[in-house]
Amino acid sequence: MKLWGGRFSAGPAEAMAALSASTHFDWRLAPYDIAGSRAHARVLHRAGLLTDTELADMLAALDRLAEDVESGAFTPTVADEDVHTALERGLLERAGEELGGKLRAGRSRNDQVATLFRMWLRDAARRVASGTLDVIEALVAQAERHPDAVLPGRTHLQHAQPVLLAHHLLAHAQALVRDLGRLRDWDARAAESPYGSGALAGSSLGLDPEAVAHELGFPTSVDNSIDGTASRDFAAEFCFAVAMLGVNLSRIAEEVIIWNTAEFGYVTLDDAWATGSSIMPQKKNPDVAELTRGKAGRLIGNLTGLLATLKAQPLAYNRDLQEDKEPVFDSVEQLELLLPAIAGMIATLTFHTDRLAELAPAGFTLATDIAEWLVRRGVPFRRAHEAAGECVRVAEGRGVGLEELTDEEFAAIHPALTSEVRSVLTVQGSVASRDARGGTAPNRVAEQRERLVARLAEL
Ligand code: ARG
Numbered sequence: 001m002k003l004w005g006g007r008f009s010a011g012p013a014e015a016m017a018a019l020s021a022s023t024h025f026d027w028r029l030a031p032y033d034i035a036g037s038r039a040h041a042r043v044l045h046r047a048g049l050l051t052d053t054e055l056a057d058m059l060a061a062l063d064r065l066a067e068d069v070e071s072g073a074f075t076p077t078v079a080d081e082d083v084h085t086a087l088e089r090g091l092l093e094r095a096g097e098e099l100g101g102k103l104r105a106g107r108s109r110n111d112q113v114a115t116l117f118r119m120w121l122r123d124a125a126r127r128v129a130s131g132t133l134d135v136i137e138a139l140v141a142q143a144e145r146h147p148d149a150v151l152p153g154r155t156h157l158q159h160a161q162p163v164l165l166a167h168h169l170l171a172h173a174q175a176l177v178r179d180l181g182r183l184r185d186w187d188a189r190a191a192e193s194p195y196g197s198g199a200l201a202g203s204s205l206g207l208d209p210e211a212v213a214h215e216l217g218f219p220t221s222v223d224n225s226i227d228g229t230a231s232r233d234f235a236a237e238f239c240f241a242v243a244m245l246g247v248n249l250s251r252i253a254e255e256v257i258i259w260n261t262a263e264f265g266y267v268t269l270d271d272a273w274a275t276g277s278s279i280m281p282q283k284k285n286p287d288v289a290e291l292t293r294g295k296a297g298r299l300i301g302n303l304t305g306l307l308a309t310l311k312a313q314p315l316a317y318n319r320d321l322q323e324d325k326e327p328v329f330d331s332v333e334q335l336e337l338l339l340p341a342i343a344g345m346i347a348t349l350t351f352h353t354d355r356l357a358e359l360a361p362a363g364f365t366l367a368t369d370i371a372e373w374l375v376r377r378g379v380p381f382r383r384a385h386e387a388a389g390e391c392v393r394v395a396e397g398r399g400v401g402l403e404e405l406t407d408e409e410f411a412a413i414h415p416a417l418t419s420e421v422r423s424v425l426t427v428q429g430s431v432a433s434r435d436a437r438g439g440t441a442p443n444r445v446a447e448q449r450e451r452l453v454a455r456l457a458e459l
Contacts, residue, residue, distance in 0.1 A: 149351065
């Protein structure tokens with residue numbers, strides 16, 4: 001069945017129909033399409049275009065159709081061009097040609113699809129947000145489990161300064177909380193219904209787009225019918241929000257991959273969240289993390305592909321826009337696979353805190369503490385930095401740690417370097433001293449975690 005054909009004397013060529021078909025991917029919009037039809041039937045009735053009985057019969061037929069779609073008793077055929085075509089066929093079979101044929105008045109697949117896609121995506125965004133929340137909660141739980149553990153903080157992947165493990169884990173959580181915020185901000189912009197825009201110009205039949213919008217869970221309808229049918233920035237913006245989420249997850253993943261190597265030895269993966277090798281019996285691989293890293297690339301690809309599809313399309317609807325859905329559906333599908341797995345992997349990671357503590361001071365990571373100790377004694381930072389650098393040079397030359405330098409060696413480097421400097425030459429002392437807001441001192445990290453958990457409760 002086709003929704004057009006009056007002006008054609010022959011049907012489409014097979015290859016034309018095959019190219020045109022979208023049912024194999026847009027069928028998932030079916031429940032939203034039926035919801036749209038119910039709302040549309042009501043505004044047709046209010047505009048005097050359906051009688052009371054016709055409305056009741058139409059709604060009953062739509063209910064039966066919805067049941068049959070759900071149970072699988074009604075499915076699209078290869079001849080149905082898209083979800084809208086298939087469902088019109090289903091409606092005609094249930095309501096009869098006379099009544100069923102009245103529903104299409106005042107709407108077009110252009111405003112329908114733009115609306116249904118937004119509805120589907122708003123629900124999908126909630127599922128993605130809930131999966132993301134589980135990842136955040138796994139990070140927070142690990143932070144809570146290790147309130148005092150330290151970690152060699154790195155810049156350029158080189159040892160930099162010791163930090164609390166909880167501080168580091170919460171840094172990842174902060175990024176994911178912003179991702180949740182982006183999804184929420186996105187929803188406020190996406191929450192406008194294009195239904196009633198018709199093909200592009202709006203409807204002449206006295207229908208009420210706002211009433212349809214409200215029935216479909218939108219606070220309002222679009223201000224401009226051309227924009228309503230032609231714009232897909234809501235889809236591209238969603239793809240960005242989830243690509244950013246994928247990129248943030250990939251940064252966690254990359255660290256887990258590194259931490260899990262024998263050289264680092266920071267973590268052990270739970271057996272349930274690792275895989276083996278078909279040839280090397282000893283292997284236990286971080287595949288969850290690697291797939292996270294890999295899928296981030298795919299999410300970026302979906303965003304850039306969609307932007308390329310949208311670029312330079314003249315207003316209003318063009319069939320190019322049918323290409324908008326698969327990348328978005330794919331991004332959601334990938335995240336629905338990924339989020340529970342990465343949450344499970346993080347929740348079950350074993351951190352080797354002794355190893356982390358042993359490595360935290362390695363690489364002279366307390367040199368900054370010497371410099372800042374000197375600054376507190378009135379030494380200009382420039383000079384203090386130089387003196388701390390000399391301490392590193394002497395210690396490195398002797399093959400010892402900074403705390404093993406003798407009082408004489410300290411004094412020879414700078415007269416202000418008395419034996420009291422040793423108070424900052426422990427990892428605990430260093431960490432505790434960074435006690436300004438946002439710093440790595442245990443009380444500040446605890447405070448950070450509380451604020452983050454409180455923010456989650458509001459989301
Ligand atoms: N299936 C199309 C899409 O997903 C909607 C149909 C619009 N077709 C048309 N000839 N205007 O964009």
